[in-house]
Amino acid sequence: MSQPPSNPHPGSYPPPQQGGYQPPQQPQYGGDYQQGPQQPQYGGAQLGAPVPPKKSGVGKILLIVLAVVLVLCVGGGIAAWVFTKDTVDDVVTATKTRVVEPTTLGGRPKITDSQIQSTAAQMKSQLASDVPKASSTAGAFYGDLTKKDLVMIAGVSGVIADPKKELDDAAAAITPSLATNNFKTVDAGPLGGDAKCSDGKASGEPVAVCLWADRGSLGMVVLYFKSAAELQSQFVSLRGEVEKQD
Template sequence: MSDAHLTERQLVEGPEPVELTDEPITLSTHDPAGGSPPKGPASRRRRIALTVALVVGLAGAAALGTAGWRIAREKDVRLGTPDRVAGLTRDDSDRARSTADYLRSGFAADIELDRSVGTVYSDPADEKRAVLFFGGTTLLWQPERDLDSLFGLMADETGRVTDLRGVPAGRYGGVMKCGRTSGDGGDFAVCGWADHGSVAMGMFANRSVDESADLFRQIRDGVQTRG
């Protein structure tokens, strides 16, 4: 039968069996061995694209999983102001309390916190080396961004923060940075930390940035708890 005489049914259903033997033989365009037709370049490109998408997807899922684990680990934080921490003694005088309340209130106005703290710690070895500490707890999705914003706000209040740089954050992780600024009482080293559950800052009179960074890590170990 010529191509011109193919019926509509034959075009749809394919060739009819040809009775050359006792059993009908169906004509087929498939590989007699049962294999698939050779795959061309388009099929290979699809396979490569799917592989790349799978790898990217797995990498993204791993990153999200790591971030979620870190947030879950850091989000439940408590900050206290113990009587003594890192060799310093809390100053409960009226003047110190007034200064601490002022710093705490200003800090809490700049960032929405669940709870805020503020206090002044004195150095028994030298009354001129006081430390002003203030901070609070809340869920922070981007700790470093929020910490940088607070350093910017501090610069608006006290003057430009110079030589700002990252320093080791200690055993609680997150991000910690230190620099220098000026205030009515003179020059201060200033440090701040932030993680997914807390943010805090300290101002250190008559101390170098490196000394202040080390002392701030010790203070953090004494005032912060998780879980």
């Protein structure tokens, strides 16, 4: 009986089979293997994959934007509070003017969300700092964010030498940030003074802005997600809830 051929190179591996070198098979992970490197799985997420940031509500983004705008606008607009040579009655009336934060505004409840309240408190604090001679300050939010029904008020009171100039300065200051470039004069209501309203936009969302100024106060009403025409129809009554005379 013939003997199998001996290995001419003892200790070496047998020669490869025909067809050339065969690479080792890639390991399988619970199904058909997909070409390319795979990240280890941990709870359904790939290790090292970027985690998308939590999205804040549009309303809260707007709050931050407008809070900053208001500080620049109202605080910068009333740089000096001085008594003038006008009639004593005008001065007396101005000194009796106050701005307040009603429990409700136009039937809307005051928002009690801690973050929103914190924003309002910072706004009021900045107003008081910028206008140290102000007799009162106001800053609050009303409505329901989930229903896109949100109103913000901000204002200061004191004796204003030139209300029309302060109103124009406030309108000019807010325009770059909110694109409120179409301010139109509107009825100021029984409290007198001057008032203007404009459409605007913040973070891609529509906002409506109305400003007023008289001898005793300068203030702003902002209606989110709405037009200036919608705010104008409410402005006089909303202002009447915020501006008071002792």
